[in-house]
Each structure stands twice: as structure tokens, then as C-alpha cells.
Amino acid sequence: MKTRKIFGALAIGLVPVTSGAAAVDTSLRPLLRPTTEAASIEIAAAAPATVPDQGTRPMSRPETPQIAPVDAATQAGFERWIRDFRTRAARQGIRESVLDSAFRHARYDPEVIARDRNQSEFTKTIWDYLDSAASDKRIENGRTKLAEHRDILNRIEARYGVDKEVVLAIWGMESAYGAYRGSKPLIGSLATLAHDGRRGAFFEKQLIAALEILQNGDTTPARMTGSWAGAMGHTQFIPTSYLDLAVDFTSDGRRDIWSDDPTDALASTAAYLARFGWVKGMPWGVEVRLPDGFDYASANRQTTRMPSEWARLGVVDMNGGAVRDYGAASVLLPAGAEGAAFLIFKNFRVIERYNAADAYVIGVGHLSDRIKGGAPIQADWPRGDRALTRAERKELQRLLTARGFGTGGIDGRIGPNSIKALRNYQRTAGLAPDGYPSLAVLKKLR
Helix, strand or coil, X not given: CCCCCCCCCCEEEECCCCHHHHHHHHHCHHHCCCCCCCCCEEEECCCCCCCCCCCXXXXXXXXXXXXXXXXXXXXXXXXXXXHHHHHHHHHCCCCHHHHHHHHCCCCCCHHHHHHHHCCCCXXXXXXXXXXXXXXXXXXXXXXXXXXXXXHHHHHHHHHHCCCHHHHHHHHHHHHXXXXXXXXXXXXXXXXXXXXXXXXXXXXXHHHHHHHHHHHHCCCCCCCCEXXXXXXXXXXXECHHHHHHHCCCCCCCCCCCCCCXXXXXXXXXXXXXXXXXXXXXXCCCEEEEECCCCCCHHHCCCCCCECHHHHHHCCCEECCCCCXXXXXXXXXXXXXXXXXXXXXXXXXXXXXXXXXXXXXXXXXXXXXXXXXXXXXXXXXXXXXXXXXXXXXXXXXXXXXXXXXXCCCCCCCCCCCXXXXXXXXXXXXXXXXXXXXXXXXXXXXXXX
8 A cells, every 4th residue: 555644734754854845845745754763853834824723733943925916927827727627637537527616716826835945944853843842731722622522532443453552643733623724725725836837747636636536526626625735634645545445434425624624624634544555552652761872873773672571681661661562662862862761663664654863752752651641752952052054964865974974965964874884883983883974073083
């Protein structure tokens, strides 16, 4: 199954996701996987300015881009593109009446293009991100929503076997529990992006899927609103994922993720997670303590052991006991050796199918734990540190390569090759080989 959902109007990824990737990342991000255990989070924002707990997701964002007026030539080109597209859509089974209705009020939207072009790099540390993702207000609002929708959430949990607090946490992260679902007319946004051509094939596929949704009668063009990049509803499905995985939990004949009633959206989210193998009762991860002399090279996604085996190596929960054997687990160090450590399980990877950034998965997982009554993360973060800029990450790669630790390229993306090179350098320098690209290790390289 290749379909993966992508959320919202902003891209959240670890260092390897570059600023130019973000609107692919609002559309293609689930096809990308984080390639570093680093804590530096690159956020390319493209949603309305928000404050924590009132916006769609913890984030930073650039200034509102300058929007050029639409000139006659651009508008004429857009109208020609729509005429040609209608022929292609008809060949794929979209009825003429649906096309007429969908495009009656569709307009070229220069703001969409401005946001697509204005995806500047912003960096945020994992601790800053989590401060917002699991803020007191977001936790409080989540518990309020749990009480308000407990009956339906219990039914969804019983049907799909997905813990209701995780569904709630995704809802909270994606749209602030439904408060910010996006107001852009989706057909116009997708047509603008498809016509633009930079990622035209992808957005044309989403536009066809959106028309199929209209043809199926799930909603109307006026109600089909969302983010500038095509994500819709309470939990921000893109059209292709909606077609594959949305459900009609209310049994009213429509899979309505746009309604003020979040039932279908929450059930669709649970169905999505279930499709990718959610194991009910298994945690996404558990915070752990590492022993003195821990082999940091073993903190990678490929090295998995049962928690009881990790415990024999000194990796224990925050109370000093062995973590329960929920299943095979790996050690994740999102801020390197100086920050919190987690044993992560299969459900981590399931949430990752919803959004491929480690930071997002930890945010959802930790928020769900807090809604359930769990404790805050107990370990200290290296709050005196900061994320490296792209220029600094390139410098790090250049310096590693110059010392004989090849990174496979100088592109500012801290992927597997760069992590391996960094770990090899750290070993020779007598540092913990955690592969974390900190400012301290860059200064030492200099």
C-alpha cells in the first residue's frame, strides 16, 4: 500500500528535509522518511500565523509572502490549462456536470503560489517543538475533548483497535481539535498548483481525486476547503488518502471530514492507523535511562531488542525497572547523548506513516500520554544548545569530509551517511558517538 497521508499546510521534518521540499512535503512528505536521529527540526511553514494551541501545529513560519496580482496572461494561461485538464479528467471518468460545478468558481490563486515559493528554512530544537506540541493548554484541551467525545471515541477505539488518546493527539496537532481546518477552496488551490507545473503531476493527481470525492457526493465544492496545499478536514487528509482510507462512521452515506461533527474524521484517522498495523495497548515509546558506558552506536533504528534484553544492558525505565516486553524496540536519542532517550516500538512506525518526522511522532505520542494522565518527559534537554543552520550543516559536512570522514555530499542534509561519518569522527575525538550534529561538535571540528 503506497498511499500515505500528509498533513496540513506546513512541512515538519528533521534536518534532511530542505526548505525547497516543503510543499512536496505537504503533499509528498509521507513518502519521505527522516534520516537522522538529530534534534534539529526544520520547519517550512505555509499556514496562517498562529500561536501555540491555537494553530494547526507547533511551528515557526516566515512572514506572509508578497502576493503579486494576477496578470491577464497568467489568467488566460490558467483558463487554457483548465480546458485541457477537463478533457483529461473526463477520460478518467469525471462527469461533465461535476467539472462544471467544481470549476464554476475556481480561480487562479496567487497566494497559493506565493506560499509554495516562500518556504524559507526555520529551525527548531526538539525541546522547543515539544514544549508547544504538549503544552499545558493543548493537554487541557485534549482532555476536554476526550470528555466531550468519549462515547464516540470509545466506539472508534473498539472498531479499529486504535487507542483513542492517540487519535485525539493527532486531531490536536493537526487542527487544534478542529479549530483550524483550513479555509482555502480546494479545487482552486489544487488547480493552481497543478497548472503551475513545479509539481504538476502530483497535484493533478490530487485534483482528480478531489473531483472523484465530489462525484461520490461526500461533499460539495463550497464545503471542500482546506490548506493551500490540499489537506482537508479535522485531521488533514489529502484527496488520494481520503479516497483510500476515509470512512463513513456515522452511516449517513457520506465520509464527511469537513463537518463540525468530527466523528468521520476521527474514525478515518483510526482506520488509517489500523491499516498500517497499529497494536492496541502497545506504547509508541517509553522514556528510558541509559547506563554509564552505553554504546551510542547501538542507538539506531536497525538495532532492535526486546526491552528485557535492553534492561540487561542497563537500559531501564525512569524508575529503574525493565520496560515491559511489548515487542522489539530500538533506542531513539532525538537530542543526542545530552537529551532524553526512548525505547520506541512498532506503533512509532505506524504514526510515522501519518507523518514521517521523528519530532511529529514524539509530539503525538507524548501528547497522547499526557492526555491519558502520563508524566512529562523527565530527562533534561540541552536547552543551552541551538539547531544548526543549513550553512552550518554544510560546514559540518565539509569539515568531516576534509578529515577523511566522507558524508556522501555537501548538501546540508544530515542523513545516514553524514551520521555515520559524524559517529566515526566522534569516536576518534573521544566523544559519545551519538551522531548528533550539535554546535559543540561543529566548534570542535573547526
